[in-house]
Amino acid sequence: MQGSKVEQLRIEGRVAPGFESVQRLYEHNMRSLAEKNTQLCVYYNGEKVVDLWASTIADSDFSADSLVNVFSSGKSLEAIAMASLVDKGLLKYDARVSHYWPEFGGGGKQTLTVAELMRHEAGLAAFHTTLDPQDLLADKLKENRIGRIIEGHSQTFRKAAGSKREYHAITRGWIVNEVFRRVDPAGRTIGEFLREDISEPLLADVIIGVREAELDRISDVTPLGTGFQFKESLKPKFLRRMEHNIFQILG
Template structure:
């Protein structure tokens, strides 16, 4: 963080009656934590009830409509895209990818189903070659530049003894995009579909693949370094600790997660993108214009929360259906419990979103850290902090979009604080303020 980040953040935006505690928490976190540009937006029962943003660096170009990369929170967008094909009867989750994409066969991939891919069980968590940035532009994708690379890959599981589920951090989106454009009657990419069928008609400021006007509104993501995060964890919370966890809490999480990361297949694989040496490549204009659906969607919290509100309402918002009820239900069906990489217990549905459930207080640390405070939500989260999720039962659409990446906050617990506060606020609302 630079010197400007030491300034107090001015909090902008509004909260509806009953949600004032969310603004209080946002103000506290922005004044204390190592944040830079941050947005938080929440819908309840189709109405926007929280709309907050702040820049600790006093960035004059940052506002509620600035666009930030949300990394793996993007994965829920590709899940929506594939669900739209299910809605039209063009795709089945239990079908094999090669049924729609014959060239996908070979290398042990013949029996990989759509559900396998969406549950991170395709055995393709990494490729044996890097993808060029130019090949990720829509014209490169449609020329089969990425598809040809995927067709040549061999299935590989890190260790079947710990299960097939290994995080397809970037590759799931590339594969899903190739599947989508082959099945979509118009031959569109996922980014093109989202723009035409979801984001534009829904008035949601979100995109996979930015145009020139979008590029002008982006806010760079910045990494809080490993050393800075560790050092900050030694400061007591009462003295303004700039990270969520103290050193002992952080160490307990690191001891469980880091060994798994070191032993993953990605540790021996080439960089997923040619020339990728750091997270900074995601601030590159060419990267922003290309389509990496699993890790490179840009949007505002307002935009993501609006999509989440639509999903919380079963695919409808403001009287318009964006996803059929049958497709919405199919996307959320058959959550299968399994440990991701043998460490984090996930419950991915056949449509590719995780389900967060209440757990026992005696559950292991990571189980509690992952679920407590976001019980009832579906969706996923992004590297360093972002959260894009929906809660069908409570009818919540939630989006937290920070530019400061806390990579050692492995389970996005700083954003989870807002989810827990929103749930508390809704639980305390008078019945006259909630729909029946």
Template sequence: MTKAPAKTNIFGDTSPGFESVRDLFTKNMNQWEEEHAQLCVYHRGQKVVDLWGSKGDTGQFTPDSLINIFSSGKSLEALAIAHLAGAGQLDYDAPIARYWPEFAAQGKDAVTVADLMRHEAGLANFDVSLETEDLLTHRIKENAIGKYIEEHSQHFKDRARTAREYHALTRGWIANELFRRVDPQGRTIGEFVQQEISQPL
């Protein structure tokens, strides 16, 4: 016997002119595998969308429930790198080694900033596990993560077909090392986001 799909319950509201967002949110909740979802959108400083939904509502999922968001950091990495490029401090077409000479080890001397940002650096996976302690800001600034990247060689699944392979778990660490070497204050991307985006907002 096939189990009937759970009823989807959508809560919250949208400002006039943003009703289509609610329709799309509802459609996605009915179509995809999410059990719970939230969406909050600000436009010109005003909250215009505040929605949350559950399949088979138990009343336990609220707009304040904490949920994991995968790949959300990639847009922040891109903004941070674009900030440096916009300030004339970084060139997308330049080799990463121009800003981080040690990166060139293991034949990575021709990898450009654009290659990294397009997921074409040949560094989609690390061959070592990063130590939790090394992920702390002070350890990052001691090059705890950078040394792994410097010593790592490229690997492509099928270079003849494409160089692109999603750097899901690695691009952020590499971009962070590049950013902190170019940023005039030597900040990590996390520090940049906190100081230049989060605190002002």
């Protein structure tokens, strides 16, 4: 499998003089790890010094213009959105979330501050109900479909952790968005703010929530199967085609 992977590898793009080692490392990762389609773009001192994309799939149409899921890097975009409200004097980090969103105070959450929410200390790392993906569309968000779930949710903290902090991998974005759209003068979602105030003015292809015309540009995420992860975890690290060890994750 690794041999066929090398044969199909296609790397395109450029690096500025002095950054050739980045390209070599990028190629090494593509050859040795379980990657299919990747992009790497680096700015240094305001200049784009690395702009690479690669695919290990034969006849792939993956390119620099493909849209790739950035996973938890989206939390940085959430932080930018909230910081913009603070910068405009519309939001304070030390204020209670319930000051901007009174209904949020249900379930004992009335004293939670915006800062605690942003620090993953909300006690809402997981919801007790399944969400309908349709409710995550902008128009449904504005109907408070997700907001109502959060309003009635109580906090849960891990006793063994000894801290209120627990990574809100998915839920923080939903909660922060509800705060943002209530404070934003135009009542926008974070996705709408990002597109209108940042991405489009800067010609930056960074979005939260794709439009119909953008669907064909999406590069699908292919999860690593449990069996693959199990077998790779049995190998020495220098032979594994993934960085993590599933046994360490499972404790």
